Structure formats: C-alpha cells, structure tokens
Amino acid sequence: MSTPVDRARPWEDGRKSTRIRSSSSPPSGSETAAERLTDDLLVEILSRVPGRSLCRFKCVSKHWLGLINDRTYRRKLPQTLTGFFFRETSEEQLVHPVLPFTNLSGSRSRTSLTFLPNGRKAFLLDCCNGLLLYDVSSHRGKRRYVVCNPAMEEWTELPHCDHAGWVGIVHLGFDPAVSPHFHVFLLTDQLNGFGLPGVDVCSYVYSSETGRWVHKEKKWYWDIDLVRVHSAAYLNGCLHFFAEINHNTLCLAADKEAGTMIYSHVPPLNDGFMQQSQGCLYYAGFGRDDNDDNVVRLLVYVLEDYNSKEWILKHSIESSHLCGGQHDVDIEEDFCWIAIHPECNLIFFTLGWDRTFMCYDMDRRQLKVICNLENCAPPYLPHVPLYEELQSLHK
Structure with missing residues (x-):
C-alpha cells in the first residue's frame, strides 16, 4: 500500500x-x-x-x-465535507430521531433529529449541501417529504405530490452559493400502456420558491430504464442522472420546470458513479485495459466544459492499486462507491466484506485506510454542514 x-x-x-x-x-x-x-x-x-x-x-x-x-x-x-450519514445493518432504513454519522477520520457519532415532527416514520433519502430530504409516512398512508437542516434544527414539510408509477429517483437539489431555495426531483417510469416499446418518464419537481410541484411527462420510444438511482448530481440548476437507452448509458438532466432531456452519452464503464465536484460533473467506474483485457482499471472522467457535453479522461489507475494489499478482493463485486469530494480530487469508497472505509487521492495516487464500517450499509450520504438560516425552512 x-x-x-x-x-x-x-x-x-x-x-x-x-x-x-x-x-x-x-x-x-x-x-x-x-x-x-x-x-x-x-x-x-x-x-x-x-x-x-x-x-x-x-x-x-x-x-x-x-x-x-x-x-x-x-x-x-x-462549506467543507465533514463526513457521511449511513444506515446501520440492524436498521431497515435511515430513521430519525438519531442518524449514524462517520467523519473523514473514521470517528463515529450520532446526529439528533428530535426536532423533526413526531409520531411518523421518516426515512432519509438524500443529502445536498447541508439539507436532508426525508420520506415521511403520515397516519393516512399518504407519502410526504420533509426537508431539514440539522445544523440549524429547521425543517419544512412539502405539500403532497400526487404521482403515479414506480418512483425511480428522488433527489434533493440545493446550492446556497446560487440561491436560498431548494428543489426536490421525483422521477417515475411506467409502461406506456399501448404494448409499444419504451416507457413514459414523469418528472415531478418541487420548488421552495413557489411552494408547489410541477409535473411533465416525457414519452420515450426506446427501451429506457432509470438506473443507479443513488448516483445523481445537482449542477447548474439541473439534476443529472443515468438511464439505459437501447443498451447505451446516457446522462439525462431534469430542470426545475420538470423538463427532461438527453444531456450526453457517457463512456461505457461498469458500476458507473456520478457526482458534482469542483463545479463539474465527475463520472467514475471500472473498465478493461485496452492493452490487456485481464487488467481492470479505475477510470475517472470529467465534464470540464458543460456546454460541449464531452467527457474528458482525468485519471486512470489499475484497480489492484485500490485493494490496499487485500488479495482476496474482487474489485468489481466488493467495491462500493461513497463519494467524490466536492472540493478536491479525492474518492471515498468501501472495499471487502468488512467494508473497509478508504480514500484515494487522485493527485498523489495514494491510498488511505480510514476505518472499518462492518456494521454499516449504504447509501452513504456526504454531508456539508450549513450554518445559515433559510426562510424556505420556516414552518
């Protein structure tokens, strides 16, 4: 190592x-x-x-x-990344009033969320720039969402979203450097009902500025599937996510008006993972070496020019370098993405049956073992504390 x-x-x-x-x-x-x-x-x-x-x-x-x-x-x-929320293997979901947390040195703690509304089950769905998105089940069985800021103990409950179809992607979009308002993106897909190929992808977007949901339906006439629902990035006011269309992986974008468009084709990688870092979209995954099919490499691409839609190879290294001396690890089976650091070229992940929490520095090509997360389970949600009052979170 x-x-x-x-x-x-x-x-x-x-x-x-x-x-x-x-x-x-x-x-x-x-x-x-x-x-x-x-x-x-x-x-x-x-x-x-x-x-x-x-x-x-x-x-x-x-x-x-x-x-x-x-x-x-x-x-x-x-606005520095301080660590990650996660769920414990003894829990079915990430449930309040206590949320497990590990910092970037591996120290564990628990974040109290007792300020959230009581008497209902709450499941953590996403985290974005200090805000948390919860799925809250009401006593009438209607699904509602709550957005909160644990640093300031503020929260607000969103109005009911009367969506239909299978919920494939639910993500929170918030950038305090651009606006004090947040957006919640909810994407569903369902068969078009006419026996034809393809599905209808429905986008529902909530804006804290307007206090309401907007809804649009996009009809795709190809075989399209929403994939890797935990891998999405909010950038330039749009939620970027993956979809498989005709066996090709594409990056799609949903804007705050619920419009959905094909944003770009992405390089063919196994277990692709996308996040926003340093103001750009980063896309990482594993691929076979062009010169030796038996060698698997970690490949990291970046969309440096947002308008060009061209992914540039930023980093490449043999996957064996990430194993840290663990010879019994199958990199494609035992590797689990956690995050790409929002401010620098660091990749966080777990490896092996004991979920070794590790960090890889792309600039120095160096690996750091942080701790073991053997009783933890994904999703691991990166947290950047927000010490700012938001009018949109006032009840």
Missing part, C-alpha cells in the same frame, strides 16, 4: 482557526489596520475559519453579516 497522505489534506477534521477581533474589542493599532482591509481580503481571511465560527462572526457587525451572506462570496467561504 502506498504511504498515507499527510494530515493537512481535506479529509481531516478541522482547520486552523483565524482569530479576528470583534468591533466591540478595545481600540488598537491592528484594529485600525483591519478596518482598511478591502472586502476581497476580508473574505479571503474568513474563508480560512471553520464553518461554525463563520456563523458566529455574523454577529461582529452588519458589514460582516452582509459579506458572509453575500452570494458573490459564498463559494469562497467554508
């Missing part, structure tokens, strides 16, 4: 905090100098403090509050 990467990498827990004098502190020469800092320099300083501290710094002054809430600067301020 390669030497683990150093502890300054992004998967470690905390950052060095920067101590900043509040406006109520006694006058000093350094305070006078700080007041002369431009907004760009001040934001550069604030970007180096932990997210929880940044939330407290909103109280320093109205000017700081305005800077921290300014969406022009939001992408520069800390």
Whole structure:
C-alpha cells in the first residue's frame, strides 16, 4: 500500500482557526489596520475559519453579516465535507430521531433529529449541501417529504405530490452559493400502456420558491430504464442522472420546470458513479485495459466544459492499486462507491466484506485506510454542514 497522505489534506477534521477581533474589542493599532482591509481580503481571511465560527462572526457587525451572506462570496467561504450519514445493518432504513454519522477520520457519532415532527416514520433519502430530504409516512398512508437542516434544527414539510408509477429517483437539489431555495426531483417510469416499446418518464419537481410541484411527462420510444438511482448530481440548476437507452448509458438532466432531456452519452464503464465536484460533473467506474483485457482499471472522467457535453479522461489507475494489499478482493463485486469530494480530487469508497472505509487521492495516487464500517450499509450520504438560516425552512 502506498504511504498515507499527510494530515493537512481535506479529509481531516478541522482547520486552523483565524482569530479576528470583534468591533466591540478595545481600540488598537491592528484594529485600525483591519478596518482598511478591502472586502476581497476580508473574505479571503474568513474563508480560512471553520464553518461554525463563520456563523458566529455574523454577529461582529452588519458589514460582516452582509459579506458572509453575500452570494458573490459564498463559494469562497467554508462549506467543507465533514463526513457521511449511513444506515446501520440492524436498521431497515435511515430513521430519525438519531442518524449514524462517520467523519473523514473514521470517528463515529450520532446526529439528533428530535426536532423533526413526531409520531411518523421518516426515512432519509438524500443529502445536498447541508439539507436532508426525508420520506415521511403520515397516519393516512399518504407519502410526504420533509426537508431539514440539522445544523440549524429547521425543517419544512412539502405539500403532497400526487404521482403515479414506480418512483425511480428522488433527489434533493440545493446550492446556497446560487440561491436560498431548494428543489426536490421525483422521477417515475411506467409502461406506456399501448404494448409499444419504451416507457413514459414523469418528472415531478418541487420548488421552495413557489411552494408547489410541477409535473411533465416525457414519452420515450426506446427501451429506457432509470438506473443507479443513488448516483445523481445537482449542477447548474439541473439534476443529472443515468438511464439505459437501447443498451447505451446516457446522462439525462431534469430542470426545475420538470423538463427532461438527453444531456450526453457517457463512456461505457461498469458500476458507473456520478457526482458534482469542483463545479463539474465527475463520472467514475471500472473498465478493461485496452492493452490487456485481464487488467481492470479505475477510470475517472470529467465534464470540464458543460456546454460541449464531452467527457474528458482525468485519471486512470489499475484497480489492484485500490485493494490496499487485500488479495482476496474482487474489485468489481466488493467495491462500493461513497463519494467524490466536492472540493478536491479525492474518492471515498468501501472495499471487502468488512467494508473497509478508504480514500484515494487522485493527485498523489495514494491510498488511505480510514476505518472499518462492518456494521454499516449504504447509501452513504456526504454531508456539508450549513450554518445559515433559510426562510424556505420556516414552518
């Protein structure tokens, strides 16, 4: 196994905090100098403090509050991946009021969700930039969805969605750097009922801005199947997901108006996995080596130019490098995707029967064993805490 990467990498827990004098502190020469800092320099300083501290710094002054809430600067301020929610093998689903969590160093904890409405079963479906999406079963048997922010203990219940057909994909879309509003995407597919090839894919999208669902139906005249329902990425206001059409894997996109379109063809990979990272779509999976069919390689593609729809090969490495010395591992059977880091070139996954939690650094081509997750089960949902009040989550 390669030497683990150093502890300054992004998967470690905390950052060095920067101590900043509040406006109520006694006058000093350094305070006078700080007041002369431009907004760009001040934001550069604030970007180096932990997210929880940044939330407290909103109280320093109205000017700081305005800077921290300014969406022009939001992408520069800390929104760091802290770990993953998961379910325990003893549970059927991810159920509140307690949610298992592991941080990027492998330490376990439990997140309390007792602020959610009581008396109903709730199942965690998705997590996006600090918000959680729950499926809540009411006493009347109607399915409803709840979106919450555990960092601020805020939540809202969505109006009932009267959908029909098999629910293939349910995902949450939220980007606080772009808008304070979130979207919930619900896609169903069903046979067209006329004995013809193909299915009707129905898109339902909820907008917290309008407070209502919109619905559109797309008729496909090919053999289409929604696949890899846990692999989807929200980017540029659209949910990107996979579908098999005529035995080819395509990336489809659903927008906030519930329109569904073919976005691009994707390279043929086994166990393909897609996520958003560094403002681009990343697509990773396993493929046979062109020169040796017995060699399996991890291949990572990136859509650097969103408009070109061309996937560029970013990284390639023999899959044996990911086994970390485990010789009895079948990489295509025992490998389970967890996430691609949203800010850097790190891949998180589990490997083997004991679910060894690992991280691979594409830049350094180095592997790190984090811990064992033998009593845990997917889906593993990446969590970026959001220390910001959202009007859309007020009950």
